[in-house]
Amino acid sequence: MRLVARAVLPVVVGLFVAFIVAGTSVHGPLLTVVGVVVALAHGAALWWRRTHPVLVMGVALVGGLVVQLVAPSAVFPYAGLVAVWALAAARPPWISLPGLGLLLGLGSVNFLTTSVDDTMFVMAVSILPWALGEVVRNRRVAVEQGARRAVSEEQARIARELHDVIAHSLTVMVVQAAAADDVFDLRPDRAREALRSIDATGRATLDELRRLLAEVRPDVHGLGRLDELVAPLRAAGLRVEVRRDGDLRVPAGVDLSAYRIVQEALTNTLRHARASWAEVVVRNDSGVLEVDVRDDGRGGVGGVGRGIAGMRERAAVLGGTVDAGPLPGGGFRVHARLPLAVAS
Known part of the structure; x- marks a missing residue:
C-alpha cells in the first residue's frame, strides 16, 4: 500500500x-x-x-x-x-x-x-x-535539535543528581574508613563504630541511587511512551507506524534499552536517511523482545557513526544483538533481539 x-x-x-x-x-x-x-x-x-x-x-x-x-x-x-x-x-x-x-x-x-x-x-x-x-x-531540523537538547539536558540532570547523591556519601565513607584503620588495633570499639557508619552511609546511598534510577527508567522512558516518542517526528512530516505484539511488560533494563534503540534508529532515519515513512514493530517472541525499525530512506546512511555502535552496546549488556543494514528493495532496517530471561 x-x-x-x-x-x-x-x-x-x-x-x-x-x-x-x-x-x-x-x-x-x-x-x-x-x-x-x-x-x-x-x-x-x-x-x-x-x-x-x-x-x-x-x-x-x-x-x-x-x-x-x-x-x-x-x-x-x-x-x-x-x-x-x-x-x-x-x-x-x-x-x-x-x-x-x-x-x-x-x-x-x-x-x-x-x-x-x-x-x-x-x-x-x-x-x-x-x-x-x-x-x-x-x-525536521527543529525536531532534531530539540531531541539533542533533551538528551543534553537529561545528561546534565543525571550528572547533577549523581554528584549530589554520591559525592558527599563517598567522602564520608572514605574518611570513616581511614579513621577505622587508624584506631583498629588500639580502639576496636571506635573502629566498629566507624564501620557501622560506613554501612549506614552505604545503604542510604544505595537507596538514593535506586530512587534516581527509578526516575530515568521506565516511568519516564519505556515502550509505553513510544507514541509520545514518535509524535514530534510525525509533526515533522515523517509517517511513523507503531505496532505492538505480545506481552510487553518486560524487565526495566530491557524496557529502557528497547526504547533507546527505537529512539536512536528513528533519529538516524530523520537525520540521515531522508525517509518519508518508518515502521516500528515491538514483539515478545517466546521470551525474547524483538525490536524492528524500518524506513524507506537511503539505505546504508543510517548505520554510519556512533548510533549503531551504541545500540549494539546496549543490547550486548543484556546478552542481546542488534543487526543493522540496508534493505534489498531500498531503505534501512535496525533489528534488535533482547533476551528477557537474562535481564530478569
Whole structure:
C-alpha cells in the first residue's frame, strides 16, 4: 500500500503532462511522440524525488523544457513543482534555491508563448512548493535539535543528581574508613563504630541511587511512551507506524534499552536517511523482545557513526544483538533481539 501511494504522484503527473503534449503539440507527429515520451519519463523520475532530489530536479527541469518547446500551452512545469518541493524538503537553501531559480527560468519561457500576466502567475506559483518544502525541512531540523537538547539536558540532570547523591556519601565513607584503620588495633570499639557508619552511609546511598534510577527508567522512558516518542517526528512530516505484539511488560533494563534503540534508529532515519515513512514493530517472541525499525530512506546512511555502535552496546549488556543494514528493495532496517530471561 505504501509503494502504491508513493507511485501515484509520478504516474498522475507523467500521464497528465503526456496528455497535454499529445493534445496541444504544435509540431509534427515525430516531435509530439518525443514530447510524450519525455513527459512520461520526467514524471516517472519523481519516484526517486525523496532519495535523489537533486538528480530528479535536474531531470524535471530538462523534461519540462522539452515539454514547453513541443507544447507551449502546457504553461505549468508540473513535474518541476513537485521536484522543487522535494528538493527544499531534503536539502538546505543553498542547494534548493538554485533549483528554484532554474525552475523560475523555465517558467519564464512562457513569456515567448503566452501573456505576461499568465507567465508571472506561473512563476509566482513556482515559489509556493519551494516554501512548503522549506517549512517541512525546518520542522525536521527543529525536531532534531530539540531531541539533542533533551538528551543534553537529561545528561546534565543525571550528572547533577549523581554528584549530589554520591559525592558527599563517598567522602564520608572514605574518611570513616581511614579513621577505622587508624584506631583498629588500639580502639576496636571506635573502629566498629566507624564501620557501622560506613554501612549506614552505604545503604542510604544505595537507596538514593535506586530512587534516581527509578526516575530515568521506565516511568519516564519505556515502550509505553513510544507514541509520545514518535509524535514530534510525525509533526515533522515523517509517517511513523507503531505496532505492538505480545506481552510487553518486560524487565526495566530491557524496557529502557528497547526504547533507546527505537529512539536512536528513528533519529538516524530523520537525520540521515531522508525517509518519508518508518515502521516500528515491538514483539515478545517466546521470551525474547524483538525490536524492528524500518524506513524507506537511503539505505546504508543510517548505520554510519556512533548510533549503531551504541545500540549494539546496549543490547550486548543484556546478552542481546542488534543487526543493522540496508534493505534489498531500498531503505534501512535496525533489528534488535533482547533476551528477557537474562535481564530478569
